[in-house]
Amino acid sequence: MTGNRAVVYNKPGSVEIRDTAYPDLILRDGPGVNPLNVGRKCEHGVILKVVTTNICGSDQHMVRGRTTAPSGLILGHEITGEVIEVGRDVEFIRKGDLVSVPFNIACGRCRNCKERHTNVCLNVNPDRPGSAYGYVDMGGWVGGQSEYVMVPYADFQLLKFPDKAQAMEKILDLTMLSDIFPTGYHGAVSAGVRPGSTVYVAGAGPVGLAAAHSAQLLGAAVVIVGDLNAERLAQAKSFGCETVNLREHANLAEQIEQILGTPEVDCAIDCVGFEAHGHGKAHGEAPATVLNSIMEVTRAGGSLGIPGLYVTGDPGAVDEDSKIGTLKIRFGLGWAKSHTFVTGQTPVMKYHRDLMMAILSGRAQIAKAVNATKISLEEAPSAYQEFDRGVSRKFVIDPHGLVK
Template structure:
């Protein structure tokens, strides 16, 4: 099968790899039709993780079931399905609580597994023609009859739409709240969409890329240009000096200012911009070790957080990757009902063969390249 393979920093290729296949009775084999390049793929692409060369990338996957293991009962051949990026067993202590992003059995020695991702288990990714899905009955979200028509909407259920929604849950967004979202990349834009679904009265999205800010405005948010570093002052002005009720961190550990990485910038800005007793949700990726960081603290996964101000303001912070299965079914139903259209942030559709081009432009933040989907089906 064709697949996108990590060859080293800023080097991916499309090559023939051994076909994915059923390995256990609970597996499902999916023919991938649409798969995406995610912002978190760029951490590996840039060589900022311990990703092994020769591995297949891709954790945002949708396709058609072509084979099922002997123990699979619910999912059937021919079903159109979308897979959470989390690989979860469904029966461990965390999965039973709905915390499927922190499954205790699929990646022994740590909590949480994912397709084609560094440190998240040995699983191959779905930027390929076929994908093996472990615990298929649990991990496959079956899609409604309009799956082909709305494929670009439904594929975003694999990660960025639930992750954006998760940011608002972690922050505690309630109807009437004002929300400040740092990062107008795909996840930040989905957080803006989600905050409005939850009834936020004012959604402010902070970034320095004009094309992304335009998309935020198109989604109904207030764009806040932080090119001059004045975002905190702008948020305070927009909230009458009180600060936002809730804040979402949707950037991660490679946050930068004027081309220079400042890993603690977005978090400290949120501490300043969110009102006393407000909530902050962190879904941007932060890692335990970042040897490639120019920041000495960040090399060891340490963040210089303004903890004193956080404590004095009585704010709360919640963190972690999204438990996609906690949200994907209800978000699917909103798409099916025509209540939400997340695909409006997609800028490019490319065949799988052009994945290296997609990675190059997305990594360079080329104007207009906001979300890339890859079409694996011929």
């Protein structure tokens, strides 16, 4: 095989399908590849035939021009695939295995990986701890919104599905294990959700919906989801969440009080991130809005899970401070209320096996919760446009037509 096709970031607001090189077990030079990673040999890796690969809200930040992503970057960090080639040093993964790929790239050898902090591996990104496929400033590992992709450190990272036929029957659920299901679950766990909890989830995009479903799985008594988008709120309501339309009702605490009888929740989850908007009909971009609002409505002694993405460089930010990730956060309020904050990339490997079993047993219905919608590779550019307009769907690319 010598060819490959992939979704490529072209310029702000534009992605396209391009012919690109078939992957091999080496990280070659290309858009976004860190010079110190060029030529890195990956005999510990595998080549996957991509079965499903999802469009993520994090991809949208790049496509909107809100990062320093270079033109030509192959996108995609949510990957599920079939192993078709194994490197010389791979011992336990075999050709034909159907696997989920954590979006974090992790070596399994460094101190952080050994302590289960695979989200901040020390050996895969020369610029900083932590890496991901097809993402700006993450070392340059090639993205997986493509027909084929190379995955390093296969024995350590890959989650093999125990039965391929069973997995393909539930593939629209299992494809969420690469990122948004563990990310939403991590947000809920970090926020301290437990049986009987009252939970506020900021944002009804796919990660917010995954966090809400995760809170239900963890036994929350009431899950309240807030957003400015009525269609996305309707999706949250479809599986039992209470909702707050923050375009219509600017005062979040008052709306929570109408639902719970008190203006506070036990815990809150930020699934919006740095492109947050203010509340009300005349809202504009205000990147600290969600963090400040969840501190306001979370009880003293509560915890805040923050899986929403925050960056150190945002060329499209509303002010000079925000362009370098400096936000006007009421940290004194959080300190006074003894809040716990948990931030950063989700360590997917900490959760993905348990969540796989929840899917295979029928306990978790994540595809239904996020409205998983299958598309072809050719439909990806239009799906990016629909997603940017706020449609309540989680787009799943099926590059080889393998999904029923």
